Amino acid sequence: MFKNLLKRKSSREIAKDRLKILLISDRVNCSQEMMEMIKNDIAKVISKYMKIDTKSMEIQITQTSGKGHGIKNPTLYANIPILDLKQ
Amino acid sequence: MSEVIVVTSGKGGVGKTTTSANVGTGLAAMGKKVILIDTDIGLRNLDVVMGLENRIVYNLVDVVEGNCRIKQAIIRDKRYPTLFLLPSAQTKDKSAVNPSQMVRMISHLRDQFDYIILDCPAGIEQGFQNAIAGADRALVVTTPEVSAIRDADRIIGLLEANEIHRIDLIINRIRQDMIRRGDMMSSEDVVDILSLPLIGRVPDDENVVIATNQGEPLVGSNTLAGKAYQNICYRVMGEEVPFMDFDRNVSFWTKVTGIFHKG
Numbered sequence: 035m036f037k038n039l040l041k042r043k044s045s046r047e048i049a050k051d052r053l054k055i056l057l058i059s060d061r062v063n064c065s066q067e068m069m070e071m072i073k074n075d076i077a078k079v080i081s082k083y084m085k086i087d088t089k090s091m092e093i094q095i096t097q098t099s100g101k102g103h104g105i106k107n108p109t110l111y112a113n114i115p116i117l118d119l120k121q
Numbered sequence: 122m123s124e125v126i127v128v129t130s131g132k133g134g135v136g137k138t139t140t141s142a143n144v145g146t147g148l149a150a151m152g153k154k155v156i157l158i159d160t161d162i163g164l165r166n167l168d169v170v171m172g173l174e175n176r177i178v179y180n181l182v183d184v185v186e187g188n189c190r191i192k193q194a195i196i197r198d199k200r201y202p203t204l205f206l207l208p209s210a211q212t213k214d215k216s217a218v219n220p221s222q223m224v225r226m227i228s229h230l231r232d233q234f235d236y237i238i239l240d241c242p243a244g245i246e247q248g249f250q251n252a253i254a255g256a257d258r259a260l261v262v263t264t265p266e267v268s269a270i271r272d273a274d275r276i277i278g279l280l281e282a283n284e285i286h287r288i289d290l291i292i293n294r295i296r297q298d299m300i301r302r303g304d305m306m307s308s309e310d311v312v313d314i315l316s317l318p319l320i321g322r323v324p325d326d327e328n329v330v331i332a333t334n335q336g337e338p339l340v341g342s343n344t345l346a347g348k349a350y351q352n353i354c355y356r357v358m359g360e361e362v363p364f365m366d367f368d369r370n371v372s373f374w375t376k377v378t379g380i381f382h383k384g
Contacts, residue, residue, distance in 0.1 A: 044302075044303030044304065045303070045304045045305075046300070046303045046304060046305055046306050046307070046310065047303070049266075049267050049306055050306060050310055050314070052267060053267055053270055053271065053314055054314065056267070056271055057270075057271065057274050057314065060271065060274060060275065061274070061278065
């Protein structure tokens with residue numbers, strides 16, 4: 035419980051994190067439909083090699099941290115749960 | 122040397138009109154010849170914030186449609202002899218004026234004023250296009266909130282797409298007590314997200330509401346917001362003024378507890 039208390043994010047940090055992700059996708063002008071199409075295509079390709087959980091996979095455009103000061107590289111983040119490595 | 126400045130934000134209710142009124146009044150108080158133009162057709166408000174609502178005869182749409190000469194529509198401020206207002210129309214809608222008409226009208230005003238300040242409506246439709254059409258530079262107003270910052274970012278993109286590259290940021294309604302608790306983004310956070318040069322930080326000050334009630338801009342008064350607006354005016358004119366420290370009146374103990382809240 036104490037650990038939880040220390041790790042709790044302030045609402046300021048939550049706002050900052052949400053905005054960073056939000057603005058990247060706003061700026062890239064990536065529509066929700068396009069993201070859905072990318073997600074489906076990625077799922078199709080990965081499914082050739084392993085069994086994945088397509089229902090709970092998610093993709094997102096975010097910023098990479100680091101790489102010097104002030105450099106903001108948009109990055110496509112994919113979270114794909116694998117159900118079985120053997121096909 | 123005349124400069125056309127548009128005050129814009131995207132989101133409504135963040136303080137565009139208050140900023141326009143105070144920056145315009147502050148510049149006029151320093152002897153500059155200033156005209157404030159309300160471009161929010163159908164929802165005019167700059168006249169009430171300035172306390173000039175009873176003097177309106179003609180408006181922006183009358184000028185554009187040729188119902189009157191521009192001189193007949195311009196109202197002289199009751200406090201400063203070099204401050205003028207061109208009010209908007211209350212009964213027309215945004216399509217009554219188009220961007221090329223605005224450009225023509227502004228070029229006509231350029232040689233008569235030092236500063237032409239355009240109060241932009243909320244949104245990104247025709248009213249916004251009208252307001253930015255003739256502008257040389259922009260003041261983007263935001264508050265330290267997610268929705269206002271998101272809209273500001275969108276507006277910045279649109280300004281750049283319209284070849285307005287001199288854009289400065291004003292962060293309004295800052296609450297130092299909330300920042301200290303970690304419940305509000307600081308101006309550094311907002312600047313970091315929007316990556317624009319900061320030209321003003323205005324605290325959330327109840328005197329702004331009082332001033333609006335009275336129809337008297339508070340720039341230059343002995344209030345936190347009044348001083349903040351005064352500093353913005355100096356920076357608009359190109360002077361370097363240090364940013365105010367809102368923590369000044371805070372007790373030592375509040376500062377100590379603040380450190381623990383930051384976490």
